[in-house]
Amino acid sequence: MFYLRLARGYRAPDLGRWLLTSAAGAVVAAFLLRALGRAMSDPLGSGGAVTRLLWCLPPLAAVAWFAAVAARAVPAQRPERITGLIAAGAGPARIRALIAGETALAGTLGCALTLLLFLILRNDIAGAALAPELGMGVELPPAAPITLLVLVPLVAGISAAAAVPVTDALPGATPAPGPRGFHPLRIALPTGLIVTGVALELYGLRPGAAEDGRPVRLPAGLGTTSTAALGGWAMTALGLALLTGPLLSWAGRLLALARPTPLRLLAGRGLTAEARRLGPPLAVFALTLAVVLTVVRHWVRTPGNADILPVVEAGLLIGCAAAAVVVRLAEIRTARREVTDALLGLGTPPRLLYSAVAIRTLTAGTVLLLTGGLTALLGAAVLA
Incomplete structure (x- = not known):
């Protein structure tokens, strides 16, 4: 009840x-x-x-x-x-x-x-x-x-x-201000995973690698690949996902570099401040979308291997990841409501705020295109 x-x-x-x-x-x-x-x-x-x-x-x-x-x-x-x-x-x-x-x-x-x-x-x-x-x-x-x-x-x-x-x-409680940046270990770990994963995948894709060791048979009609190539791609994908938050923060700092205009300052500081909260859902969405697009590309190139079960699962994965991004964006918008009202009270034109949101969206999309594109590209090489 x-x-x-x-x-x-x-x-x-x-x-x-x-x-x-x-x-x-x-x-x-x-x-x-x-x-x-x-x-x-x-x-x-x-x-x-x-x-x-x-x-x-x-x-x-x-x-x-x-x-x-x-x-x-x-x-x-x-x-x-x-x-x-x-x-x-x-x-x-x-x-x-x-x-x-x-x-x-x-x-x-x-x-x-x-x-x-x-x-x-x-x-x-x-x-x-x-x-x-x-x-x-x-x-x-x-x-x-x-x-x-x-x-x-x-x-x-x-x-x-x-x-x-x-x-x-607890509403009304004043939470302790969290760190604005990222710990060096938070950046060194994904960087190490990316470098190691790329090297391992290149080793697994070298000529004659198929004769070494036991190949891994992938599900959903995706063929076979070497253990080194699959493990290297998994490490690279994880590293790129973990690096999404720091990349968003760096992109925000880059927007506010030198002598920024009010538009660039609002967009850059806002993206830097929300990078820690935006990073995880955007990383999961980019990773999921990259994997699904890589699998779909393989199915298109080799007809007859697709199955209805992986297709439905792919739709559910993308839907949940996209819905999580929308929920996190709504949470951030609610948390920034007081700041937005204060800026409007000081006479900030609403058009300036909308333009700042558009620039933040474009910058975050560029970061996701970089991380997701690299994940999909390396995944396509594994399935080739």
Whole structure:
């Protein structure tokens, strides 16, 4: 009943966040139930059940990532709700538990709808093409789907609880100012990963490398590649993702270099200040998009290897990553509202603020094009 009372005060962003979490959880539940149906349809000892369950991990991780980013933005976007909860006697830990429970409830609703559809289709409604995917003709153990589907709200709730800092759950509290820049180790680690990964990938792609060692067979019809090339690409992609935040900060400093105009000063200082919060969701989005585009390029060059399951998973991954970016941008906009009002009160033209936002967007897009483009280029070399 408490969550129903909270839902009465939902606005459009809250409802959208809740529905997106439910929809993503429903898709992941469909993957899990398909793996269960195929496991019941296949003969004993045929194998493949573990592989199909492993295919469910990327979309489950995408839902966890979106749930974490969305839960992190709740205290900033709805301070009046948090204030009301504190007035009712809820402390920071309880507020974190309430946000996590709300997220888990959204995932539970999506899983319940998918389970209902799964049971309806098993009732002699689905055709022969879907019979192996649903495990038709085999008795369904009641505990099996519940055990699998409980993973979705559990992972989403834990991710949401871990993402909300206790200090941010207290409106009116003055948080300690965080560091504006990045620690040298934060820059040295991804740089080392990039250099080592590129060297390892070049070693794995050298002439005659296919005869050395045991090649790795990639899923989804992506062929085979060497272990060194695949490991080098993974290290490079991780390094580029970790370097996204520092690159955004450096790009902001570059905008405000020398004698900047008010437009460049606002754009550069704003991008530098928000680089730490913008970096992670933008890095995940760029990495996901680069991987998906690389795989699609390979499928286009070699027709007949595409499968519907990776296509749906790719759509879910991109959707969750893009939604996380939108939520983080909304959180930053809410946090900067006081600064924006102060600038407008001092007589700053609104057109100047819009132009600064446009320049920040263009600069961040350039950084993502650099990191994502390099990731896709090196990935294409692995799949060549």
